[in-house]
Amino acid sequence: MANGKILRQLFRAGTAGDADAFRLASQAVIEEERQKQHHLLANDLEQILYGSDLNLRASNSTPRVHYDVPVDKERGLPLLDIRTPKRSLDEVILPSSSSAALEEVLEENRRADVLRSYGMKPAGKVIFFGPPGCGKTLAAEVVAFELDRPLAIVRLDALVSSFLGETAANLRKVFDFIAQHPFVVLFDEFDAIGKERGDSGDHGELRRVVNAVLQMMDSYEGRSLILAATNHEQILDTAIWRRFDESIEFPLPDEKQLKEILSLKLRGIRRQFEIDDKEVLKEFKGKSGADIERVIRRAAKRMILREQEFLTIKELKSALVREDLRKS
Structure with missing residues (x-):
């Protein structure tokens, strides 16, 4: 379920008849569901919002207000x-x-x-x-x-x-x-x-x-x-x-924060292990939040493509090996 702030924005926009604000709040709901790994729900909401023209999403992802952003004189790049x-x-x-x-x-x-x-x-x-x-x-x-x-x-x-x-x-x-x-x-x-x-x-x-x-x-x-x-x-x-x-x-996560990150990133993924499994925590010790997110995403992809019902520690370990190789 989307957080209270987004829901308030959504309801305000809907009752005020502000189509642009409603679309922006709806996009935030969709993005939040994707972050929770609720991809089927996110896809359904996206289809309801955009219908058959999903290309509208790109044009509506930019800020509504135009800003005269300064540029670099040497190359003309926005700063x-x-x-x-x-x-x-x-x-x-x-x-x-x-x-x-x-x-x-x-x-x-x-x-x-x-x-x-x-x-x-x-x-x-x-x-x-x-x-x-x-x-x-x-x-x-x-x-x-x-x-x-x-x-x-x-x-x-x-x-x-x-x-x-x-x-x-x-x-x-x-x-x-x-x-x-x-x-x-x-x-x-x-x-x-x-x-x-x-x-x-x-x-x-x-x-x-x-x-x-x-x-x-x-x-x-x-x-x-x-x-x-x-x-x-x-x-x-x-x-x-x-x-x-x-x-x-912003330090590397300790065990308490590690459990919180795993709980957040594994939300919506069926798995054969508990968040506080000592073997799992040992594997992720010393990893940053970004490292953990990449590992879980890679492991979840393998699980989906192999049509497995549950994520296992074996997939996590394999994804961790790939992550270590990528950074070496």
């Missing part, structure tokens, strides 16, 4: 991708301290008017750090979804230019743009523009970029919530950390 978020808070599984910090950021931004009435501001700049695949990018989408804002992802491939001074100019375009709109903005792989200035391997241009980032973050007073994510927090310039209101760690 940001604007997306409609679809994933909710129950998909982010973190240690209690990290989860509480994330929920505090959400509450502060939901009730920003209350804070401002007391002369205070909500957290406006937050950095996520931790190993790859532990949910940083997912969390950015979830924050955007929970705050009912578009997600704007800064494209580092377009942002970083080969021309002297152009990267800083691109940064200025991005900060000017996000200041005008209420986005949730994600600077993924933030270490690419926030690397320690004392690194002897870097030339003066990169040091100037870091200085530009610091200055723009200091002076930023815009409407967007800025999120940064890094897998390499140890190489960030020490001055960078002071520019963020909050820092939230």
